[in-house]
Amino acid sequence: MKLIVGLGNPGKEYENTRHNIGFYMLDSYLGSNIDWKSKFDGLYHQTVINGEKVLFLKPYKFINLSGEVVRKYVDFFKVDIADILIIHDDLDLQVGTYRLRQSGRSAGHNGLKNIECHLGTQNYKRLKIGISNNKSIDTKDYVLGRINSEDINVFNSVSKIVNNIIEDFLCYDFSLLMNRYNHKN
DSSP, X not given: OEEEEEOOOOSGGGTTXXXXXXXXXXXXXXOTTOOOEEETTEEEEEEEETTEEEEEEEEOSOGGGHHXXXXXXXXXXXXXXXXXXXXXXXXXXXXTOEEEESXXXXXXXXXXXXXXXHHTOXXXXXXXXXXXXXXXXXXXXXXXXXXXXXXXXXXXXXXXXXXXXXXHHTXXXXXXXXXXXXXXX
């Protein structure tokens, strides 16, 4: 079973904010008519794609507590750490860029720090989506700020690539995906 996690914050006030790009990408992939179920402080959708059981998860605790939710799903559904993909925002990447990583440090992202803490490892796959960084705005205010219409158009274009990455994650070795996608940005 594969677990694909989009990071974000729960609640209407956080919709269309930079920090919720993980939720945004899952919604783009799955569409708006998806049947989300609630369990363990998360919304999830379970399906089969290309013969592979897949669990999509939106942790519904604040982003800095995402690891608590991810751990519960890993334990309950018996997901191997090697079969997890976390989709999250990245301040160090320009809007419209993305990076796949096999493992790595949190780089200051509190959601990733909490996931590392609860999984006991940095060795999980991640897809970083660039949100850029406006140094003239406090980081907290920036990541919780609304995505402007220009950036929405860019994220919609990126979501098409993310959709392909998700499909390929289910079928191919991750190192092949890194070679295929990382050189394009």
